[in-house]
Amino acid sequence: MTVLAEYQRLEAEGVWRPDPEAQRRNVVVSVGEATLTISDFNGSALTHWSLPAVQRLNPGERPALYGPGDDAPETLEVSDDEMVAALNRVLKAIRRGAARPGRVRGLTTLAVVLGAAAIAFFWLPGAIVRHTASLVPESARTGIGAALVEEVETVAGAACDNPSGQRALSSLSDVLFPGKPTTLVVLPSALTGTANLPGGTILISHTLVEDYETPEVLAGYLIAEDMRRTRQDPLSELLKAAGLNAALTLLTTGKLSEETLRPMSEWLVTHPPARVPQPVLAMRMKEAGISGKPYALAVDYTGKTTDTVADAIPAVPRPVLEDGDWIALQRICED
CATH class of the missing domain: 2.30.29.30 (Pleckstrin-homology domain (PH domain)/Phosphotyrosine-binding domain (PTB))
Structure with a gap:
């Protein structure tokens, strides 16, 4: 429909x-x-x-x-x-x-046959994808995530790795995701926001660290991405995008070929992220002690679609990063 x-x-x-x-x-x-x-x-x-x-x-x-x-x-x-x-x-x-009752009784049989075919065509691939993803252990997910980073780097360039910036990035991960191992990777081009990979890796556009004066914008993007990976398994989403053959290959061999990883990486950097409920995002940011207004205005400078998040003012604000760490993170893509 x-x-x-x-x-x-x-x-x-x-x-x-x-x-x-x-x-x-x-x-x-x-x-x-x-x-x-x-x-x-x-x-x-x-x-x-x-x-x-x-x-x-x-x-x-x-x-x-x-x-x-x-x-x-x-x-x-x-x-x-x-x-x-x-x-x-x-x-x-x-x-x-x-409201359209059967015009010809014989069409009922045809409808049943077509319905069964539709189930096989539409429902079965999704079921196989979900089943495959549920069987993949965390170690294999981490390996798939690392392989995807390498593929994305062929399009976006090598991930930014200035040592001081990397330390600041690690500190940011600890602040936003305590007890939830998360690897943050900043890309020098191609990506416009953030994207999830299997195994706990989140890709970040360089613009989110270079174009804003404070880290609250980046924090908002990362919290939204954390909500997405909680609601939708990143591996399932990638397998849906890659198609049934990719899921069957992973199910039977435990691996994804380079021919499969390449279109997956392209999908990652071009596919718009799913919307997240603004009231829930506002609540998450308040709980983290982070003002939602910088993120809200970065997403929509008019504030019309992000007003709920813009109004998220924590009772006890806390710094996302120390000033020195934020400056170091802003220079993560510098040699």
Whole structure:
């Protein structure tokens, strides 16, 4: 369905109540291939609603109120205008499809056959990708990440490695991701923002360290990237981009060929990152003691799409890096 494909991976904040007696809970709402997923702020799914069953319970009112069926006790409030508009379009498209009863009874059999073929064509590759990624150990993920860095370097140039800058980069990783081993790699060209690799590596554009006066912008990009890798396995995302053959090769041999790694590396530096829920990002930055305004204005200088993050002002601000470390990091690409 074209309408559904347009809104896949769209996310927004909502308020979920599992039953009328339960406490209301702030959640993240996302549109999938056939379901509406309701997750907590850590990315763990709380429930899935079948899109054809979703009902708007208060047409014309705000916040929009939805339920997973006429008699279901669950409810979901959504205030985000973009998500409400998306759900309205998707549900209308589904209703239109359901409102056309069978014209010729013999088409039912054809529909079943085509449905089975569609499952094999669309669902099976995704299932194989997810299964393959789940079997890859952390050591192999680290190896794939290192191999991808080498491939990316053929396009972007050798990673920046000024020793003082590298020490500052290591300090930044410790500050932002305590207890979560993360390797940060600054590239001298090609990449425009940040990107995740399997094994805990995050690629960084040189512009994020060279073009801004303070490290809060870079910190915001890195926290957003950490949210993405928590919500979407970087290896799964790469295998989806590379196709079924890459997943089957990794599943059967435990390796990825150079012919597979090369298009993966190109996808990494050209593919726009997935959106992250702005309220959750704002909360993460406040918890880290980092002002969200520098990052918000760097992403959208008008502030219209990042106003929630811009308003994230920590109660107890803390420096992301000492001034000397930030200066060293800004010079990481210098010889």
